[in-house]
Amino acid sequence: MADLRKTPLNDVHRESGAKMVPFGGWDMPVEYSGLIAEHMAVRTAAGLFDVSHMGQFEVEGEAALGFLQRVTANDVAKLVDGQAQYSALPMPSGCPVDDIIVYRRSQRRFLVVVNAANIEKDWNWLLAQRPSGCGLHNLSDQFALLALQGPRAAAILQGLTPIDLAQVGFYRFAEGTVDGQQAIVARTGYTGEDGFEVFVAPAAAPALWRRIVAAGKPQGLLPAGLGARDTLRLEARMMLYGNDMDETTTLIEAGLGWIVSTDEAKGEFNGRTVLAEQKAHGAPRKLVGFEMTERGIARHGYPVSLAGAACSAVTSGSFAPFLQKSIGLAYLPAARATVGAELDVEIRGRRTRARVVPTPFYKRPRP
Amino acid sequence: MYPQDCRYSKDHEWIRVEGDRGRVGITDYAQKQLGDVVFLELPEPGRALTQGEQFGTVESVKAVSELFSPVAGEVVAVNGDLVSKPEAINKDPHGAAWMIELRITAAAGVSALMDAASYQSFVDSESK
Numbered sequence: 001m002a003d004l005r006k007t008p009l010n011d012v013h014r015e016s017g018a019k020m021v022p023f024g025g026w027d028m029p030v031e032y033s034g035l036i037a038e039h040m041a042v043r044t045a046a047g048l049f050d051v052s053h054m055g056q057f058e059v060e061g062e063a064a065l066g067f068l069q070r071v072t073a074n075d076v077a078k079l080v081d082g083q084a085q086y087s088a089l090p091m092p093s094g095c096p097v098d099d100i101i102v103y104r105r106s107q108r109r110f111l112v113v114v115n116a117a118n119i120e121k122d123w124n125w126l127l128a129q130r131p132s133g134c135g136l137h138n139l140s141d142q143f144a145l146l147a148l149q150g151p152r153a154a155a156i157l158q159g160l161t162p163i164d165l166a167q168v169g170f171y172r173f174a175e176g177t178v179d180g181q182q183a184i185v186a187r188t189g190y191t192g193e194d195g196f197e198v199f200v201a202p203a204a205a206p207a208l209w210r211r212i213v214a215a216g217k218p219q220g221l222l223p224a225g226l227g228a229r230d231t232l233r234l235e236a237r238m239m240l241y242g243n244d245m246d247e248t249t250t251l252i253e254a255g256l257g258w259i260v261s262t263d264e265a266k267g268e269f270n271g272r273t274v275l276a277e278q279k280a281h282g283a284p285r286k287l288v289g290f291e292m293t294e295r296g297i298a299r300h301g302y303p304v305s306l307a308g309a310a311c312s313a314v315t316s317g318s319f320a321p322f323l324q325k326s327i328g329l330a331y332l333p334a335a336r337a338t339v340g341a342e343l344d345v346e347i348r349g350r351r352t353r354a355r356v357v358p359t360p361f362y363k364r365p366r367p
Numbered sequence: 368m369y370p371q372d373c374r375y376s377k378d379h380e381w382i383r384v385e386g387d388r389g390r391v392g393i394t395d396y397a398q399k400q401l402g403d404v405v406f407l408e409l410p411e412p413g414r415a416l417t418q419g420e421q422f423g424t425v426e427s428v429k430a431v432s433e434l435f436s437p438v439a440g441e442v443v444a445v446n447g448d449l450v451s452k453p454e455a456i457n458k459d460p461h462g463a464a465w466m467i468e469l470r471i472t473a474a475a476g477v478s479a480l481m482d483a484a485s486y487q488s489f490v491d492s493e494s495k
Contacts, residue, residue: 019402035428036403227402227429297406297426319405319428348424 045220063133192236440469
């Protein structure tokens, strides 16, 4: 426990009485006022998350674009300055080392955001890909990251920044100041709601956190923990690396064909052969969303069977606070991975019925 | 803060004894550890339980926790309302959120449990 890493907001969480847990080597708040209240605040008003544990790498130089094209799945050339892109670092097997977001700051300067638990693994992986003609820098300790999410996020943040947020579209970002501090403000998130992720210097994070909480409180904002973050992302069917995909599942099996570019313009990249083949002809299995049709909550690791035959395991499963039902994700053979298909989840030794449903489970109402 | 009229187990269940009957639930400490409760599974009336035997399961959004009988007894009633509204466990753990009623078959088991003050110190030492 003693060697858990702490984000710049650790003292703020502890002072606020958040329930802290170890997560991927970090001491993180799992819950503030209550998971369900936090979850609902994000769906109906706003929530503020500390995601400073996530990693940031900078790739800069003449060959930065070429290097990123070689190591990522998506087409980085499609990005313009101030645009972000969901992507992954595939291995030759087509399975991801990690899922990532690539931000283009300029033609020769990119920021790559990676999962907290994978910082070291990704770093070593990228070095092993022999970047040449570009610099690769691990900036993970130079950024705190605050995620302000929910339908009122824009209104709350606009009061604290001269950046015109109306001009910052989905998966776009701007560089400027927030509460007087230099920041990168990206319209990205992991909740299925509108919202922003704000990168600031670690020293600026505690004051900014308090400012956003104070500004958002009258609008219904709640500080939120990793517990609500997980149920929010699951309702929106956003993937959790290490649960829903890992080094044994291809991006196509995981349902991430939309971030795999097999365009000729992108050229060769790790895993292209396997991914292009599966994209064209289908993968042997597919990750599906299901909901329980009998009473019970499916959870990570519970066995899944089809017509009595053991098949796989639940990759993510939870009670969904907004939808008020039990949902989950699991890999099924492609032939059975169709909406309406019946499956069983073994809950404490008892086979419990579930049904494949369309995903995302939750889609936010568009204004 | 823990009610004086209950006895407590190390598994964080309480029992409120009246005559040879006792109602059983989980403590305020246990519900706080769990967080928002969303699921509860209880036995059928008639089931005989030994001391420490699992009689059900309670689940919050994030966690699964087994329920253990603090004493030996026969289940004579089950709180069906609580199964359909398990969130009451967070709101009133020592009152409305009783789970099962036992006909106690070994009275000695009750006196072996902690009183409110001992349970309080037990919890204080656990949360350090």
